[in-house]
Amino acid sequence: MTAPGGGRSVLRLLCVRAVRLASAIALLGLAAGCSSRAEVPTAVRDASIYQSVINDLVDQSGVDLDDSGEMPVVFIESFEPDEMPLEVQVEVIAGFVERYEIRFIDDRDEAVEIDEAGEPVRAGSLLIGLGPIVLDGAAELRGELYLSTEEVRAYRYRLSAASDESWSVTAGSPEAIEPVGFVRAS
Amino acid sequence: MTELEPGKPYPADQSLLGDTRASSLIPVQALHSSGEALFALSLVGSLFFNVSVDAARPRILLYLALTMAPFAVLAPLIGPIIDRLRSGHRGVLFLSLGGRAIVALLLASQLKTLLLYPEAFVMVVAAKVFAVGRNALIPSLVEDRDHLVVVNSRLARVGATAGAVAAVIGVAILQVADASWVLRAGALFYAVGAISVLRIPRHRVDTNASPIVESTEMHGPGIRSATVGMSGLRLATGFVLFHVGFALKTSGQPSWVVVGVLGGASLGAFGGTFVAPWLHQRWDEQRVLTFSLLLPAMVAVVTALRFHGSTAFALAVALGLAGSVGRRAFDGVVQTEAPHTKRGRSYARLETRLEVAWVVGSLVAVLGRFPNWLGLAILSACLGALGISRIVASIEAARVGADVGAASLPFRLLETAEAVAARGDRQQAVLVALAAAEAAAIVGKVPSERLGELQRRGREAAIGNEPSVEDDVLRLAHDLVAESSD
Numbered sequence: 001m002t003a004p005g006g007g008r009s010v011l012r013l014l015c016v017r018a019v020r021l022a023s024a025i026a027l028l029g030l031a032a033g034c035s036s037r038a039e040v041p042t043a044v045r046d047a048s049i050y051q052s053v054i055n056d057l058v059d060q061s062g063v064d065l066d067d068s069g070e071m072p073v074v075f076i077e078s079f080e081p082d083e084m085p086l087e088v089q090v091e092v093i094a095g096f097v098e099r100y101e102i103r104f105i106d107d108r109d110e111a112v113e114i115d116e117a118g119e120p121v122r123a124g125s126l127l128i129g130l131g132p133i134v135l136d137g138a139a140e141l142r143g144e145l146y147l148s149t150e151e152v153r154a155y156r157y158r159l160s161a162a163s164d165e166s167w168s169v170t171a172g173s174p175e176a177i178e179p180v181g182f183v184r185a186s
Numbered sequence: 187m188t189e190l191e192p193g194k195p196y197p198a199d200q201s202l203l204g205d206t207r208a209s210s211l212i213p214v215q216a217l218h219s220s221g222e223a224l225f226a227l228s229l230v231g232s233l234f235f236n237v238s239v240d241a242a243r244p245r246i247l248l249y250l251a252l253t254m255a256p257f258a259v260l261a262p263l264i265g266p267i268i269d270r271l272r273s274g275h276r277g278v279l280f281l282s283l284g285g286r287a288i289v290a291l292l293l294a295s296q297l298k299t300l301l302l303y304p305e306a307f308v309m310v311v312a313a314k315v316f317a318v319g320r321n322a323l324i325p326s327l328v329e330d331r332d333h334l335v336v337v338n339s340r341l342a343r344v345g346a347t348a349g350a351v352a353a354v355i356g357v358a359i360l361q362v363a364d365a366s367w368v369l370r371a372g373a374l375f376y377a378v379g380a381i382s383v384l385r386i387p388r389h390r391v392d393t394n395a396s397p398i399v400e401s402t403e404m405h406g407p408g409i410r411s412a413t414v415g416m417s418g419l420r421l422a423t424g425f426v427l428f429h430v431g432f433a434l435k436t437s438g439q440p441s442w443v444v445v446g447v448l449g450g451a452s453l454g455a456f457g458g459t460f461v462a463p464w465l466h467q468r469w470d471e472q473r474v475l476t477f478s479l480l481l482p483a484m485v486a487v488v489t490a491l492r493f494h495g496s497t498a499f500a501l502a503v504a505l506g507l508a509g510s511v512g513r514r515a516f517d518g519v520v521q522t523e524a525p526h527t528k529r530g531r532s533y534a535r536l537e538t539r540l541e542v543a544w545v546v547g548s549l550v551a552v553l554g555r556f557p558n559w560l561g562l563a564i565l566s567a568c569l570g571a572l573g574i575s576r577i578v579a580s581i582e583a584a585r586v587g588a589d590v591g592a593a594s595l596p597f598r599l600l601e602t603a604e605a606v607a608a609r610g611d612r613q614q615a616v617l618v619a620l621a622a623a624e625a626a627a628i629v630g631k632v633p634s635e636r637l638g639e640l641q642r643r644g645r646e647a648a649i650g651n652e653p654s655v656e657d658d659v660l661r662l663a664h665d666l667v668a669e670s671s672d
Binding site for chain 2: 078083084085086087089090093094097101102103104105106107109110111112122
């Protein structure tokens with residue numbers, strides 16, 4: 001049964017709840033937005049550094065990624081003690097969106113055929129490991145390349161900045177080093 | 187109201203057109219399901235499969251938590267809007283479908299950006315609002331209440347078929363274009379769906395519906411038990427979507443396997459619409475619902491022991507089938523035990539509980555970070571425990587029923603009268619109290635003059651609507667029933 005004035009009370013209830021909802025979402029959205037906004041400039045810088053290293057490692061690999069006819073996949077494993085921030089991952093993915101499908105992995109099994117001899121990378125692709133960035137004016141980091149248990153390479157990279165969004169590998173870099181991140185596989 | 191009996195087919199299974207007013211929901215359901223299938227397919231080409239699960243987890247958690255907010259705030263309003271405004275239900279469905287069309291268009295160009303998360307969140311919320319609005323609306327559109335189960339079932343079948351056809355269209359689009367175009371096609375389906383909502387007939391507001399009767403019916407033990415069972419199934423669906431989705435990603439399964447597993451859930455749901463009538467011929471609704479909990483529990487054990495694309499597919503099929511069969515049984519329980527419930531708000535409240543259970547299941551999967559086998563083992567144990575507890579409860583109820591027999595009927599009627607009086611409908615309470623006294627007279631010794639006096643006072647209470655007379659009748663009935671058992 002419809003009580004007299006029921007329509008008005010529903011409207012009032014609707015308004016009160018809508019205001020509460022808007023406030024709750026605004027607060028949560030603000031909290032989410034603030035945390036990401038502070039990380040944006042750093043994310044762009046870090047992504048630019050990683051993109052340069054990935055480009056170089058793909059070139060070093062000698063793997064013809066365009067051979068398959070489909071969008072080639074490049075698997076990325078972070079060697080950072082903490083997870084690589086989502087904002088950085090998204091920037092890196094966006095940087096290669098026309099050329100490769102970048103996949104950040106949680107577990108090495110995601111990229112490697114563990115049941116096959118030599119544990120090669122899935123779909124004839126390659127797995128790249130990226131170490132933490134050390135900044136001292138220039139940027140330095142370790143990049144590793146995994147094709148199979150028999151083929152693991154590691155390099156130390158130095159990069160210089162033309163701008164925050166443009167970093168390039170310096171002359172004389174990279175320097176070949178012993179693999180650390182993919183040492184289990186090698 | 188004909189009670190559904192085991193062994194008899196659902197009545198309108200034999201009719202092709204069924205309920206004409208509810209038939210206007212068929213294109214809406216078909217277009218919505220098509221949009222859903224294309225939306226799900228487009229996510230395979232989204233950021234979800236590029237970023238690491240651990241990095242994405244906090245953001246997914248945040249937006250899943252946000253998904254709860256609109257339900258806590260808006261859900262209680264959907265029912266009243268449907269009840270009080272003649273076009274309220276069309277408004278709810280139009281806004282949810284239209285909103286999804288707009289957000290899908292926006293999302294099409296943001297699949298590889300961080301805006302994916304908030305926009306996908308809006309899509310999920312709108313889908314849940316659509317589900318609550320549609321399921322709250324159906325009972326008011328169904329001409330013959332015996333057809334409620336059938337109409338729901340037919341809509342599920344139409345939705346599954348349309349979704350499968352749309353998925354084929356989506357795969358064809360992926361051959362010539364990218365995921366963003368799949369989503370744009372989905373937006374088109376949503377938009378046409380929003381327009382087709384306008385064809386749904388105007389809602390008839392039932393002014394005779396008694397809120398107290400509805401509330402009493404909807405809080406009955408059968409519906410309560412069925413709601414817990416169905417919530418368990420919805421919780422499992424939310425859990426499996428995220429837990430198995432993450433597990434497939436981290437075990438390196440290609441995207442098409444994920445699509446296949448999602449398709450498995452739809453396949454199971456479609457199959458469920460055929461399996462449900464067959465099961466109904468053998469068991470009652472509550473037993474079918476128990477089966478729906480135990481089936482995925484058993485398949486989850488196999489998937490936990492050997493996680494693979496094929497076992498994940500089997501689990502998705504089992505859960506889709508269980509969800510579909512369970513939903514039909516749940517509708518059957520509501521149809522049988524709440525025959526006078528017509529108001530949208532009663533259904534909206536029930537549906538909201540089910541949708542919140544889905545979100546809770548998703549949150550547990552994302553927050554729990556369980557290893558593959560452990561998550562599935564927990565799922566299996568929980569579903570199994572819920573199923574077994576239902577079996578134990580039904581055995582106990584049958585035993586108590588046999589022990590108590592007819593002698594307790596007056597007391598049970600008296601309890602009902604007191605419960606109805608406590609809810610405020612004193613006139614109805616008086617009539618139930620009179621029935622309790624008459625039952626006492628049948629099974630025990632009650633002086634006929636005292637019963638006659640009670641009936642006279644009862645007539646006065648029914649006509650006069652005088653609180654003091656109503657109190658007298660309830661007290662007299664109580665004394666009479668108590669004395670009859672001595």
